[in-house]
Amino acid sequence: MAPTAEKLWYLRQVDVFHGLSDEEVEEMGPMMEPRTFRPGELMVGPGTPPQRIYCVKRGHVRLFHRGPDGRELTAGVVGRGSLLGVSALFGPAQEGFLFAAAGTEVLVCVGDGWAFLRAISRWPRVMLNLAVQLGGQLVATELQLNRVAWGDARTRLAAALYGLAREAGDEVVGGGWRIRAALTHAALAQQIGTTRETVTRLLAGLEAAGFVRRDGRRIVVVDPQGLAAAFGLLEDA
Amino acid sequence: MQRVEADPSPPAVVRRRCPRGGLILRADSPAGHVYLVRTGQVRVFALAESGAEITYAVLGPGQVFGVAPLLGLPVYRVFAEALRRTEVWALPADRLRRALPQDTALLDLVVAALGRRLALAEALLRDVALLPVALRLSNALARLEGGPGGAPPRLSHEQLAGLIGARRETVSRAAAAVTATPAGDG
Numbered sequence: 001m002a003p004t005a006e007k008l009w010y011l012r013q014v015d016v017f018h019g020l021s022d023e024e025v026e027e028m029g030p031m032m033e034p035r036t037f038r039p040g041e042l043m044v045g046p047g048t049p050p051q052r053i054y055c056v057k058r059g060h061v062r063l064f065h066r067g068p069d070g071r072e073l074t075a076g077v078v079g080r081g082s083l084l085g086v087s088a089l090f091g092p093a094q095e096g097f098l099f100a101a102a103g104t105e106v107l108v109c110v111g112d113g114w115a116f117l118r119a120i121s122r123w124p125r126v127m128l129n130l131a132v133q134l135g136g137q138l139v140a141t142e143l144q145l146n147r148v149a150w151g152d153a154r155t156r157l158a159a160a161l162y163g164l165a166r167e168a169g170d171e172v173v174g175g176g177w178r179i180r181a182a183l184t185h186a187a188l189a190q191q192i193g194t195t196r197e198t199v200t201r202l203l204a205g206l207e208a209a210g211f212v213r214r215d216g217r218r219i220v221v222v223d224p225q226g227l228a229a230a231f232g233l234l235e236d237a
Numbered sequence: 238m239q240r241v242e243a244d245p246s247p248p249a250v251v252r253r254r255c256p257r258g259g260l261i262l263r264a265d266s267p268a269g270h271v272y273l274v275r276t277g278q279v280r281v282f283a284l285a286e287s288g289a290e291i292t293y294a295v296l297g298p299g300q301v302f303g304v305a306p307l308l309g310l311p312v313y314r315v316f317a318e319a320l321r322r323t324e325v326w327a328l329p330a331d332r333l334r335r336a337l338p339q340d341t342a343l344l345d346l347v348v349a350a351l352g353r354r355l356a357l358a359e360a361l362l363r364d365v366a367l368l369p370v371a372l373r374l375s376n377a378l379a380r381l382e383g384g385p386g387g388a389p390p391r392l393s394h395e396q397l398a399g400l401i402g403a404r405r406e407t408v409s410r411a412a413a414a415v416t417a418t419p420a421g422d423g
Contacts, residue, residue: 065359067367075362090349091356092383098359117348127344128337134351135304139314141358142283142293148366149402150285193366 010057011109015081016133019125028119032109037102044085044100051113054084059106060168060181064099064190074160074191075144077103077168077181086134089113103181148193156192157202158231161212165221172220182217251327255319261303262317268305270327273350274298277323278390282399283315292400294357295320295384295392301350306330320390365402371411373401 011017011025011032032055037043043054043061054061056079063075063084075098078084088097120126140163147156161179169177185199192199203219206212211227213220221227252275255261261272264283272279274296281302282292293315296302305313307330337344357380364373377400381389392400398408 065363065367067363069367071367073363073366075359087352087355087359090352091360121341121345124338124341124344127341127348131337131344131347131351132308134348134355135308138304138351138355138358139308139310141355141362142315145293145358145362145365145402146283146285146291148362149291150287150289 010107011055013057013081014055014083014109016083016120016126016129018129020123024123028116031115031119032111035108035110037106037108039102039104041102042099043102043106043108044088044097050097051089052085052110053113053116054100055109056080056082056084057107057109060103061106062101062103064101066099072099072190073148073193074187075141077164079168079180083130083133084108085113086117086130087137089117153192153194153198154202154205155231156194157188157199158206158211158227160188160191161206161219161221162224162227162231165224169221172215176213176220176222177224178215178218178220180218183219249329249332251329253325253327255323255325257319257321257323259319259323260316261319261323261325262313262315264314264316265312268303268310268313269330270303271301271307271330271333272303272317273326273328274300274302275324275326278320278384279317279323279325280320280390280392280396281315281317290396290399291402292396293361294354295381295390295400296354297384299346299350300353301347302354304351307334307347320392361400370401370403370407371414373403374408374411377401 008022008025008029011028012020012022017025017028034057037059042048044052058080060077060079061082061084062077065073065075084100091097120130143159147159151159164179164181164183165177168181169179172178185203186196188203189196189199203212207214211221211223211230213222251270253261255277261279276298279296279302280292281294281296282290285291294300294302302315302317303313337347360376364376368376374397377397378389381392394408394412395405397412398405401408
C-alpha cells in the first residue's frame with residue numbers, strides 16, 4: 001500500500017471518523033503526520049509539543065498521571081482507533097496534563113489539535129462521535145476518581161482488570177476476555193495505587209473466586225459481567 | 238425546583254430555577270434530560286458506599302451535566318445540587334439526540350463543555366491519587382476561586398473533603414494550618 005493510501009486507511013479506522021466518506025477522510029490526510037514510538041517512549045509529557053492530537057493506528061498507549069514525587073497512576077490503556085489529546089485542549093495550562101507513553105511499538109497520526117477540531121467541526125457526525133467519546137471518558141475518569149478516593153484495593157483491581165479486558169482484550173473461545181498486554185503485578189500496582197505484594201495477594205483471591213485465570217503471562221477475565229456485578233462496576237451501555 | 242417555561246424552539250428547552258441547596262437531579266433516577274447551567278453554580282457529586290459524598294465538579298454558566306442519556310445510559314450516575322440561586326436548561330435527551338446531528342453550533346458547545354469537564358476530572362484524579370492533602374486542598378480552592386459563575390462557592394469542610402478525597406477532620410486540620418501560616422512564610 002502506498003504511504004498516503006496507508007495513512008488514509010488507518011485514519012478510517014479511527015473511531016470518531018466513522019460515518020465519513022472516503023473523500024472526507026482524505027481531507028484530514030494533509031494535516032496529520034505519521035509517527036512511530038518505541039515501547040516505553042514518552043509520547044505526551046514535559047518537553048513534547050503541546051496541544052497535539054494523536055490518532056492511534058497501531059499498538060497500545062498507556063495514559064497516566066505523574067505526581068511531583070515521581071509516583072504514577074495509570075488512567076487507562078488505549079489501542080487502535082483511539083484519539084488522544086482532546087481534553088488537554090480544554091483544560092487550563094496550569095493544570096498540567098495526562099502523560100502518554102507507548103506500551104508497545106506505537107504508530108500514530110499526529111496533528112495540531114485546534115486545526116483538527118476546526119476541520120472536524122464541519123462534520124456533525126464526527127463531532128457527535130467525539131462528544132460521545134468524551135462523555136464516555138468522563139464517566140470512566142469519574143468512576144476511577146471515586147474508586148481511588150473511596151474504594152478498597154480489591155475493587156480498584158477488579159475495575160482495572162475489567163477495563164483492560166474491555167478496552168484491550170480479545171474474546172476467548174469458551175468465554176471470557178484475555179488482556180492482550182502481559183501485565184506485571186508491579187504495573188497493576190502502579191495502575192491502582194497500591195503495592196506489588198497487595199496485587200499478588202488480591203489477584204490470587206480473584207482467581208480463587210473464579211473471576212480471572214492466568215494464561216501464561218496473560219490474564220483472562222473469565223466472567224466480565226459477573227465481575228462487574230460483584231464489584232458494582234459500570235458495564236458497557 | 239421551579240419550572241419556568243418551555244421554549245418551543247427545538248430541542249424543547251425547559252428553563253428551571255433552583256434555590257440554593259435545591260437538588261436538580263438524583264442518581265439512579267431515569268435519565269431523560271441533559272442539563273446546561275445558565276446562571277449560578279451547580280455541584281455534581283456521587284455517593285460512596287460508605288455514604289460519603291465525592292464532588293466531581295463545581296460548574297458554572299455554559300457547562301453541562303447529566304450527560305448519561307447522551308451515552309445511552311438509562312439512569313443518572315450522579316447527583317446535582319444548586320450551590321446558589323441557579324437557572325439551568327433541561328434539554329430533553331431524545332430531542333437533543335435528534336437535533337445534534339443537524340446543529341453544529343450546539344455540537345461545538347457540547348464538545349467544548351465535555352472537554353472541559355474531562356480535563357477537570359483528570360486533574361482531580363491526579364490530585365487525589367498523587368498529591369498530599371494540603372496541596373490537594375490548595376489546588377481545589379484555586380479552582381473554585383477561578384471557576385465560573387461569580388464568587389467562589391462557600392463549601393463546608395465536609396464538601397471540600399468530598400472534593401479532594403479526604404476526611405473532614407483532615408481538611409479542617411489542613412485549613413487551620415494554612416490559616417495559621419504567617420504571611421510571607423513559604
